[in-house]
Amino acid sequence: MKTIVILGVGVAAAPLIRQTMRNVVLKDKEYNLIVVAPTTHFHWPIAMPRVIVPGQLSEDKAMIDLRPIFKEYPSDQFEFVLGAASALDPTGNTVAVSLNDGGSRTINYHTLVVATGTSSKDNMPWKAMATTEQTKQRLHELQQQIENARTIAVVGGGQTGSETAGELGFEYSKQGRKEVYFIYNDRLPLAPPLMESVRKQTKTELEKLNVKLIPNTKVTAVEHSGGDTILTLTDAEGKVTTLTTQAYVPTTGGIPNSSFVPANLLDSNGFILQTKSLQVKGHDNIFVLGDVGSLEECKAGVADAQAVHLIKALPIYLKGGVMPTYTPSNKVMVGITLGRSRATGQFGSFKLFSFLIHYAKGRFLGTDYCHLIAAGKKTLMTTYEK
Template identity: 40%
Template sequence: MTRTVVVLGAGLAGLPVAHYLLRRTSAHHEDLRVVLVSPHDTFYWKIASVRFALPDQMDEDKYMFPLADQFAAYAPEKFELVIGAAETLDPEHNSVGVRVGDDLRAIEYHTLVIATGSRYRDDMPWKEVGTTAQTRASLARLRARIRDARSIVVAGAGITGVEFAGELGSRYAKAGLKEVTLIGAEALPLEKRVKDNVRRTARAELDKLNVKFIGGAKVAAQGDVDVKDAKTITLTHPDGTSETLVADLVVPTFGVVPNTAFAPEGMRDEASGCLKQGGDLRAPGYNNSMSLIPRFYSPFMCHVYPSL
């Protein structure tokens, strides 16, 4: 009897999981079949997105890799690639509903690995934006606006914001071609969990690139920050004061949302939207459902297969 492992997501977690199952686990389980489900038909090297989001910085074949090519070596009876998005999950009947074009396909599984990851609000291309075509379109819009802007505000001074501001500084601000401003909620860039000496170093490096940093400030909710031209935003400070800032372009780098809407409400944490999971990454109450969507970035978790 064939045992089907469905892997939802072909990103930094799902892709190596699928390869591991096909290369290693299947050697001990000849009845194993892997179905990889992904809404986009390419692997997106999102780690470098802060660099290739700039115009003319990197060719597409350096950050988008066709998924079909990555799995061409596997026999059809052992592997299937489904280009579609998970819409429903019925853990009681071991079935996941995947939207493929206009059809909703039901795929039954013996074991389910959820590696759907997360996305940024406002369709920012720091991570995948829906399909491959939608990601390309988002990148094209951002690049065009960066090219035309003379002043750019980067909203959010976490890892993504700092790296993106650094890329803008290296390319434009250091040479006096564009004004670049980074806004962060803390007095120093990066998060509090990062050591202060590292944060101070990041600030110093941004200064060298002629990137202006405004710390201890948050973008007011009414600003509706998204990628827009000639945008005026309001900043609020801890002492209650506020200031306005005008730029040709405002780019948000915050607002990560887990891709878990397809899962039943009882499987999701109400506050974070992440899937509930135990220490072994299994969904509580469902020994054949595993989640590779941790609260913190740690994609390479490949110790979940001995239960097959």
């Protein structure tokens, strides 16, 4: 038996799982597929800036139970192991797994795909946390804090921060129901390669929602006192002030889930070094997809394109063919939702109209189709089955 192991059940892994079952495993009894992940649910980060707003978008639309989907596959050729990869031996072709139920297991693989993504910093549920239960618990705690807060502070000026400030602004500060602050360490929200005009538009839209912008400022200390969180803010000139909030919402980026991978296979930031065919150099039977890989930035569009490539390339590799090269896209393609009626974005060097991004993304934040990605029937750009 040749065992294919896929680590992760995220945006990159989910379509690969189903399409590898259909293209390879179910066609040839010589193969079996083992999926390893610590989460029972597929997690759709793109919707989370709205899911955290109490009563806005049900978490069930963004967190989809995979177990009924996986039941479709025959148990002699498919297994879902609930646990986290804890050690990879690329020479011995084994991966050790810490099982959620407390035990451990070592799995031998013929071919391994690592798609373990990133985790959000500061114990936030933007990405899947250690288990689905933990993600839900933290989400509910955050929703409760937001519900009870008079003042909410969103910290971190990237896409997640800008979209979250927009959602909270639309729901609360626009009507004067709560104060929403947005703190970021630059002149404007977002960063290059996004154009100045897109960044300015983001600022203008947030101001229209009465979000209070605090630019050029870092949070240098966080202290909890009763139900309050006291943030120490330090601006570019070194001036120190404090802000008292009841809901502290950090959006400060992610950490690659690669602690189980030998250090010599990682770049200096902990991302797994990928070749141009999405393999690990010197270990052709290990493929790397999505956020955890070193080749491109952490974006669903990238995870998607890499998954689509491997869906085609894996059967070629398994038959001993020449691996096709993956071509990263060098075009900027970003849609930024700013509340429930406005948006901005960029395609190449064009700023996109608010109504276009709102129509394509802002109305549902992908929750109208992410269940199909979870089921592996579709990616962002490719549909495999109707």
